[in-house]
Amino acid sequence: MSEWWRGAVVYQVYPRSFQDSNGDGIGDLPGITARLPHIASLGVDAIWLSPVFKSPMADMGYDVSDYCDIDPLFGTLEDFDTLMARAHELGLKVIIDQVISHSSDQHPAFVESRRDRTNPKADWYVWADPKPDGAPPSNWISVFGGSTWEWDARRRQYYLHNFLASQPDFNFHNPQVQDEMLAILRFWLDRGVDGFRLDTVNYYFHDAQLRDNGPEPREENQPPANPYEMQDHEYSKCRPENPAFLERMRALLDEYDGRSMVGEVGEGPRRALRIMSEYTAPGRLHMAYSFDMLGPKFTPEHFRSRIEGFFKAAPEGWPMWAFSNHDVTRHVTRWAEYGTQDQVAGLSAALLLALEGSICLYQGEELGQTETEIEYHELTDPPGFKFWPDYKGRDGCRTPMVWDGSDHGGFTTGTPWLPVKAPQLARNVAAQEGAGSVLALYRALLAWRKTSALRDGRSTFFDVEPPALAFRRDGAEGSVFCAFNLSDQPIALPVSGLAALHGPHSGASLSGTSLTLAPCGWVWTRCEAGAAA
Incomplete structure (x- = not known):
């Protein structure tokens, strides 16, 4: 069982939106536990839980204030243990998100770090002096818009944040930071988790010299909605120091039996395959995935080039492929021009589950679920506010799981944190329990795949x-x-x-x-x- 992950199918659970057990409109751990039989009935091998740690929720849990405790919105550590035990009873592995490239600005380490330049955590985050004219130390751009640098009056310095200003980046050049991150992983490994999905795994290190990034080669004359896409992020991520830390992480996991890591490589198509191959070299990550199949391209040439390109670059590496997740428009909507919803859902299922590598399915994908049309007053996602209306954020793919045709789809007895609308309500689990549905197709394909060369041929x-x-x-x-x-x-x-x-x-x-x-x-x-x- 040591390589259970090779060719495995992992089901991503977005906890806020899976099942609410207490009527507050937000999904939680007891709710997920109650719905685990549905996931097991699909025939998948594991679940991946998006973050459930303590957080002020500025970025829906991807801004962590305590890595070793559960946010009360989701439950308790005991609830987590109950979920994990039930999953294991059902034959499901449990992988949890780890967001260690950055923390919340409410994390105790950052609260101490920003106090002055001499405290014990002073160098745990990335601090830099302003240029003589007061400008930020480099031209780096945040994924969520604006400079990656935020001025802090107490230290009279800028700190680095690749995402929100309330998500300061850890300084991985500091060995104490590396040791702390390994201790966090060990905490969860000792608790029995089967592995980790590593958020923004290529962002851990920054260029110590803070050199400016150059422009990203582009064909379009019109600037994109987000200027982040206009920059070649050579110095702000994917640094040569990163693989050595991945090796330290792998060494830790190798102390335990049958554990695995999959890294999210947030990188453009020009470098994504190279970084994936570099990071899955022997002794590093077990798997990596990029956003190459999470975009609008739906051509034979594209899919073939991604598979052949990866294994040519990394004959000893292993990829994970996905068509949807919590960050992108659902693929049935992205590729709607190629057929009806059920046609695209079925074709996509067959294609994804036939690809060489491990597979990640996003909750609702097994229903052929579509993107929810979100209005401005319904927004919760920070980049949606920033770039509206050209980019409406990620709320549309994060709306609640739809279990039946009742109010709010059986997700909650309260008011859901994001709306359940009619097009999504129509594609509910109860209505698809019969033969001929998208749900039935997923179950059949997953069962057939397990006993064929499609798993690891x-x-x-x-x-x-x-x-x-x-x-x-x-x-x-x-x-x-x-x-x-x-x-x-x-x-x-x-x-x-x-x-x-x-x-x-x-x-x-x-x-x-x-x-x-x-x-x-x-x-x-x-x-x-x-x-x-």
Whole structure:
């Protein structure tokens, strides 16, 4: 079981929005525990919990004020232990978010650090003097807009924050900070968690010389809504010191049996695969994922290039792929132009679960859930306020899980923190318990995948004309041929080595050496090792 994570499917739970047990409109740990049977019924291997630690919630828990306790909104440490025990009873591993690149400005270490320049925590965060004209020490831009530097009158210095000004960055050049982060991980490992999802794993170190970033090469003349996209973040993240700390983290996890780490690589497409491969080299992260498949691109060339590109760069590394999460527009909405909602949901499920690597599903994805249209007065997300209306923030993908057709979808008896609207209510769990639903398809595909080469077999892609994507996965369990029509028009492609379709498929038919795929059609089929397209 030491490599259970290789080829595993992880289900992301966004705790605020999964299930409310006490009627306050916010999801909590007892609520998640009560709904674990639903997750187990899917056939996934693990759950990933977004942060549930103590926090002032300026960034919905990604601003941590105490890494070793549970925020009262979500429950208690005892509630966490109960959840973990129940998950393990159901055969589910538990991975928790760790947001250690930065903390809340209410964290005791920062409260002490900002007091003066000589206290014991003075160098635990990134502080720098102003330029002679009072300007910030570098031109670095925050992900959430504006300078990454915030002036502090007490120290007469700037501090670094890659996100909100209330999320100051730790100084990982300080060995004491590294030791503290390892101690936090050990606290949770000793409590029995099965691993960590590492938020912003490439942001740990900054350039000690505080050199200015240059411009990011761009084709568009019009500036984007967020100027962060205009900068090449060469010096503010992805620094060469980072891998050595990943090795310290890995050494810690290797003291425990069967634990794993997956890192979120927040990096543009020009560098994402290189950083993923570098960070998953032997002795570092078990897995990494980027935002490469979380954007608008929906072409055979794109998906093929990501898989082949990763394994070419990192033959000993291992990726995790996702189409949706708590930071991006849900993929059924992003890719709506390619078919109906159910067609896109089904095609996306089949494609994602066939890709070489581990897989992350985001809550509601198994329902074909769509993005919620959020109005300005309903906003809670800081970047939504900052960049409205060009960017409406992340609230639309974070609205509550919909369990039935009742008020608020069975999520809460109170007023939900984000609205449950009619389009989302229509795609509820209870309504999809029958055959032919998106939910039934996910369960069937996950069950089939577990006993096939789709879990950890290697990939061979075929040179077929777009919008077709075709490859074969070869492993100890045999071979599986996969083909997908990424369009709303029927296509046909020549194949060899297929006598019949032995596996799940939708809108697919085989006649001799011709495979026909309906709009958004797809097929998985067991095949001979030499089957091709």
